Amino acid sequence: MIAAPNLFEEFSRRSCFEFRIGIEGEAAAAAARCRSASDARLLSELIDRLDEVKKTSDLGIDEDFAFHIAIAHASKNDYFVSVLNSLRDSICEGMVLARTTTGLNTVEKLTAINLQHRRVYDAIVEQNEGRARLLMREHLRRCKASTAHWDMFSSQ
Secondary structure (H helix, E strand, O other): OOOOOOHHHHHHHHHHHHHHHHHHHHHHHHHHHHOOHHHHHHHHHHHHHHHHHOOOOOOOHHHHHHHHHHHHHHOOOHHHHHHHHHOHHHHHHHHHHHHOOOOOOHHHHHHHHHHHHHHHHHHHHOOOHHHHHHHHHHHHHHHHHOOHHHHHHHOO
16 A cells, blocks of 8 residues: 655655656657667667556556666766666655556556657657657656645645
């Protein structure tokens, strides 16, 4: 069972998503500009692993984080990698909350998230910096919005 976040955790979660929107949007743009063929292959493998998670009872948190950190590595900027690694616990907590949204079952939610990931991946492979930035930012905005159902717990 996932514990309801307290008010500080709620503020921290929102701040983390807002920070990630800026940082990871730029990491995705840099990845589109700097990625190697091996980076593209790794991202493709991670997309496939994320698709496989839907067939299990797992939420795919490790696979999701691996995808995001692989994009940071593909940017060829160690600061992106360092920042994401330092935020790993908060990022993974946000991923859990985003996957436990009300109104959709887990498979539907994972399918939606994976489609967003695939779109970011496609833009990186196409080396379309602007689109990669936009799609990563939109993905994280959607994840942030999908955690809003947890807000009701912070006021209790």
